[in-house]
Amino acid sequence: QKEVEQDPGPLSVPEGAIVSLNCTYSNSAFQYFMWYRQYSRKGPELLMYTYSSGNKEDGRFTAQVDKSSKYISLFIRDSQPSDSATYLCAMRRTGANNLFFGTGTRLTVIP
Amino acid sequence: DAGVTQSPTHLIKTRGQQVTLRCSPKSGHDTVSWYQQALGQGPQFIFQYYEEEERQRGNFPDRFSGHQFPNYSSELNVNALLLGDSALYLCASSFDRGSRETQYFGPGTRLLVL
Numbered sequence: 706q707k708e709v710e711q712d713p714g715p716l717s718v719p720e721g722a723i724v725s726l727n728c729t730y731s732n733s734a735f736q737y738f739m740w741y742r743q744y745s746r747k748g749p750e751l752l753m754y755t756y757s758s759g760n761k762e763d764g765r766f767t768a769q770v771d772k773s774s775k776y777i778s779l780f781i782r783d784s785q786p787s788d789s790a791t792y793l794c795a796m797r798r799t800g801a802n803n804l805f806f807g808t809g810t811r812l813t814v815i816p
Numbered sequence: 817d818a819g820v821t822q823s824p825t826h827l828i829k830t831r832g833q834q835v836t837l838r839c840s841p842k843s844g845h846d847t848v849s850w851y852q853q854a855l856g857q858g859p860q861f862i863f864q865y866y867e868e869e870e871r872q873r874g875n876f877p878d879r880f881s882g883h884q885f886p887n888y889s890s891e892l893n894v895n896a897l898l899l900g901d902s903a904l905y906l907c908a909s910s911f912d913r914g915s916r917e918t919q920y921f922g923p924g925t926r927l928l929v930l
Contacts, residue, residue, distance in 0.1 A: 713856070741921070748820070748906055748921035749859070793858055802849065802872045804908075804919060806858030 708732050711794055711807025720816050724781040728794035728807045731775065735796040735805070738770050740779045743791045743809065752792075753779065784814045818843065820909050820922035828928045829897050837892040837925045841909030847871075848890040849919060850882060853904040865890050866912055894927075902929045 711728045718724055726740075737756055741749035753768040755761045761768045767780040777796075781788055791809040821840045829835050841848055847866045851859035861874035865884035884890045888909075894901055904926050908919035 803861035
């Protein structure tokens, strides 16, 4: 079993839709949770960074962490064609330096 | 302010050859991590360098080695290339502040082994 599971999609939505992206994990030691956006043939770009459980909002993006369920989510409101990319969840244990990534979900927002 | 830069952008090698990839961290960052991203997969951690020493290593064979220079830039070396080493190699830099470390990625070097 992988430490981080993520539905690879692909996911297609119309412009303006609310998008929900999710990851589950098995290691309860993960304390730091990130979402990265990766455009085709580019490096991952950090979108959201959260510590432990709770919500964090930044513009159209909201990250949620539910440690009791080992489940994290990223919501994108009013999705735009420019949001079309692969979204990677990543997480890290306290005191460790390496990130564990999901496989990524490919999102397409249709104009 | 330049972000993380990597060179070259693309590389084609044949099996058995050796390759060196280079990374310059974001200004103000002192820590460099390397990841391998196979097609359709998430990045996998190779190792991290801090103060010119390998601080942590992932589950990669000894064919993968690295170096960090006094200016914090870093190299990734892969010996005896295999077809399975074909991937996007990503460098991430961060400023070591313990638990609050956040990693920022470069554009990657795409390696094709024939």
